[in-house]
């Protein structure tokens with residue numbers, strides 16, 4: 001299978017690889033997928049006010065899964081939480097020219113963003129100002 | 130050293146230049162139809178086919194009359210199982226096979242199930258072997274044929290065919306073995322090993338694609354088949370169709386070379402494989418060997434690199450041509466049925482890569498490939514949330530992942 005140049009670029013030079021301290025109140029962590037299915041994505045955001053000031057990821061999965069999560073971190077950095085929530089997997093499919101068998105990678109990346117934001121919001125509700 | 134490095138010898142092999150040279154005249158000057166009895170063109174073709182038949186038979190200890198040329202193993206498997214099934218249906222409609230067969234066997238069995246046959250799919254040991262005891266327990270009065278792979282194409286595990294052959298003869302069942310990966314790599318002798326039907330394919334032993342054969346025993350017992358291809362009655366009526374003379378010359382020459390060079394070939398491959406595995410296991414942690422360390426093809430290494438997904442690893446080793454799971458199924462995203470049958474978890478199955486070494490593989494190539502694999506595994510583990518968990522003392526296997534997708 002031939003990979004698009006953008007997938008190859010993200011695979012070879014993944015953006016924002018790493019981890020944030022998941023114990024911090026302004027850090028949201030999303031872990032989606034399962035090892036048995038061949039993909040697990042961990043995506044983290046650091047929020048200041050309502051803006052995502054940093055994002056990191058680690059992914060176990062095929063090249064398209066790595067590229068989808070790398071792109072997701074690139075896109076959400078600097079966006080507000082609401083703007084990040086509006087990102088749709090089809091935009092990732094388009095940007096990376098993913099073939100039909102790899103669409104689930106983009107879905108997983110969208111889920112990872114939402115899951116990280118959910119985690120952040122849950123922490124905000126749990127911790128009084 | 131030419132790049133990329135080919136380490137996928139179980140998928141196919143290059144044609145040996147000596148084989149190609151033997152074939153070439155049969156495309157041009159000696160193009161005759163081997164069935165043309167009335168002129169020299171036909172006689173030249175017939176002579177070449179006779180010689181090739183002897184060469185193939187000799188490699189597996191058969192007599193030339195027991196060789197039926199086909200387009201490859203897939204066709205030979207179909208002919209063996211459907212042909213025997215139809216011929217012996219009145220004796221019984223029970224077939225014994227295993228869960229780790231090639232798709233060509235599994236799908237032919239599925240077809241026969243639709244025709245009213247009953248098929249027992251034996252479970253292998255965790256290393257992929259089918260024991261003679263499991264076969265003994267599955268045999269019935271109405272078992273017409275036992276179909277077992279000799280050397281597994283994904284993990285290289287060798288089945289105890291000789292013991293199973295003895296058992297089948299005692300119990301009056303025919304034994305078919307898919308020896309596509311075994312012939313030319315390990316000694317095969319249909320008499321000593323008690324095999325009644327056997328398939329092999331030229332493109333796995335340095336011959337051309339599109340040619341193979343079915344061995345059909347003629348004495349003790351005489352095996353009869355219903356032809357699956359009707360027509361001019363070629364191959365003693367078992368497989369009609371004008372003979373592929375250049376291909377047949379190719380498989381003959383390839384078998385003759387394998388017979389002469391089997392020991393050297395297998396020592397060469399084994400040394401390279403051991404060199405590769407030695408370095409991989411020394412330099413990386415959480416690496417698992419799939420298959421049977423002892424009973425294994427000398428030229429095959431199937432390894433799971435835990436916490437790294439196989440497809441991403443293949444992408445990371447640009448200079449090396451290998452397969453993840455089975456070459457035949459890598460179009461699908463399902464983990465390999467062979468690893469599943471061996472009880473390898475889907476997580477490790479997703480992390481498995483098959484490395485195959487062959488006649489033309491060099492030490493320099495193996496060293497370069499080893500370096501690339503080690504570097505790619507390390508890089509991808511830096512990216513792996515699972516490996517991070519393991520570093521932090523969390524076992525990803527102990528987590529309930531059902532909520533996270």
Ligand SMILES: Cc1ncc(COP(=O)(O)O)c(C=O)c1O
Pocket residue numbers: 139140200201202203204231233278280281282307309310329330331341457
């Ligand atoms: C074990 C086994 N059986 C059967 C086949 C099919 O052989 P062929 O390509 O000659 O049809 C293969 C190769 O793909 C194989 O490895």
